[in-house]
Amino acid sequence: MALTDARIPAGCDTVAKLFRHTAAARGERVALMHKDYGVWQATTWRGYAEQARHTGLGLAALGLRPREVAAILAETIPEWLFTDMGIMGTGAVSVGLYPTSSREQVEYIVNDSGARFLFVEDEEQLDKVLERRERMPRLERVVVYDTTGLKRFSDPLVMSYDELLALGRAEAERAPGAWDALVDATRPEDRAILVYTSGTTGPPKGAVLSHANLVFAIDRWGEMAPTHDGDDTLAFLPLCHMAERMMTAMRPLAYGGVVHFAESPETVLENLREVSPTVFFAVPRIWEKLHSLVTMTLQDATPLQRALYGRASAVAHAVADRRMAGKPVPFGLRALYALAELAILRNTKRLLGLSRARLIGSGAAPISQDIMRWYVALGIPIFEIYGQTECSGIATFYRPEEFALGTVGKPLSGTEVRLSAEQEIVIRGPHVFQGYLNKPERTAEAIRDGWLHTGDVGAFTPEGRLKIVDRKSDIIITSGGKNITPSEIENKLKFSPYVTDAIVIGDRRNYLTALVMIDQENVTKYAQTNRIPFTDYASLTRAPAIKDLVWAEVEKVNKQLANVERIRKVHLLDILLTAEDEEMTPTLKLRRKFVNEKYKKEIEAMYGG
DSSP: OOOEEOOOOOOOOOOOHHHHHHHHHHHHHHEEEEEETEEEEEEHHHHHHHHHHHHHHHHHTTTTTTOOEEEOOOOOOHHHHHHHHHHHHTOOOOEEEEOOOOOHHHHHHHHTTSSSSESSSHHHHHHHHHHTGOOOOOOOOOSOOOOOTOOTOOTTTTEHHHHHHHHHHHHHOTTHHEEEEHHOOOOTTTEEEEEEEOOSSSSSSEEEEEEHHHHHHHHHHHHOEEOOOOOOOEOOOOOSSSIIIIIITTTHHHOOOOEEEEGGGGGHHHHHHOOOOSEEEEEEHHHHHHHHHHHHHHHHHHHHHHHHHHHHHHHHHHHHHHHTTTTTHHHHHHHHHHIIIIIIIIIHHHHHHHHTTSSSESSSSSOHHHHHHHHHHHOOEEEEOOGGGTTOOEEEEGGGGOOOOOOOOEEEETTTTEEEEEOEEEEEEESSEETTOOHHHHHHEEETTEEEEEEEEEOOOOOOEEEEEETTTTEEEETTOEEHHHHHHHHHHHHHHHHHEEEEEEESSSSEEEEEEEEEHHHHHHHTTTOOOOHHHHHHHHHHHHHOOOOOOHHHHHHTTTTOEEEEEEEOOOOOOOTSSSSSSSSSSSOOEEEEEHHHHHHHHHHHH
């Protein structure tokens, strides 16, 4: 199928106008796929637009006005998109909440954003709101998507999504031109969405993004990575996260494709194999998990199978190394690679659900170069996307023909990226946000002289490609005055199938230590295979044999590091953390400062305290 390289059509200067144009142009083509009782169900662009229109008109009938705020608290489901586009279509502002949000976080964001309306997925999410309703005085109506378990429930604050849609349909019949009038009234400079960034050092901040910000970012997607109209992608990250919002909600508005919704966060790997997407974006944790899947599968393979994989992997790495270095691949090596692809590599990609993949992205955190190299050798180069919520999710990208391991590419056209005197990455362009809601001081810190200060330390290669060194606030300065970038060491540790996450400690110390979270599934399997007794997760982390296992993995990493970078001691976290825990971000990253404070006693013990 031909590449879709069209830019934003004339007159589509807001997300609402672009959505209306695209839905009308694509009509009966499939836009979304979701599972209902185990069967994939399709939603066409026409159906998508109808749901959004009725949602928006229903809200308008209830009193939602342009520039007011409505919020969404739900997993990654089609209704999230219907509501998002419906809110923006009325000229109002859409704000998403992470489905793992606590009651306190829901209260804070609803109040800080001034949301009058809140959409929740089900009874569980509704309970969070009802328990705090007295503390959210501006909240006028809560709309529930899934009313299972609520059939006998009645509350003047609450209505079902079906009731809202019925209200919207009635409004559409009463005033046929009402929706188009609302969409036509949206302006590029208007606020479109609020995205709350994770509050690692304080309350979350609401980043204000305009229609102009988002339309510019959507337009530049075609420059970054041309996509097919028939491309399939899998959506599973929270839609309130800027990366998933851009991939799932925004990108298709200009370039089409079909979005498949994972059934749940627990079934992502299964759904990945089922859909076998051509375009797929994930956070590093997913790429690490997939690599771990292959590593652990090999442990159950026969000696002959392991030997064949080892040989195929060696050939693949030899080819990848030459290609990344810009060197020609000799005929004999090409022939061996073709054989390896036919016998081993193809089946490995099928196991991962990436047999059709042609455009694979990683973002939200630095990814291990060892992991990247492994995927490149497999024939699946992962393209790192660099950006922040504050610049609509994108700033640099490398095109397929410009792949360079360890870099995040060159700035997009219309985007300026440079380094400050302190080597901090600063960005200027039409996609830089309007500021933080209700926080003028934080806005002034972030945007200085028109430049967005990212907080990331970087460097440029001679070819003009950007390299991310680390977060400015995370760089470790040892007692000996040596600068250490912890994320590089942590990513090497996470290459192990037995390590899910790690945080390197050592600022103002005379050696480095690490807090490590083990991979429950793989370490449990190791313990069972080797008859290591344990009763629960905590006892598993305390087992001497498991400590030895993890230390052996640390030592493998230490051999790759300079003496000053080596880990001297390790503490295994004895709590299995999930995105619902305060220590973790919704995109499955440990919060460094929070963890350092919470496990202060354990850290001091590693330093003899």
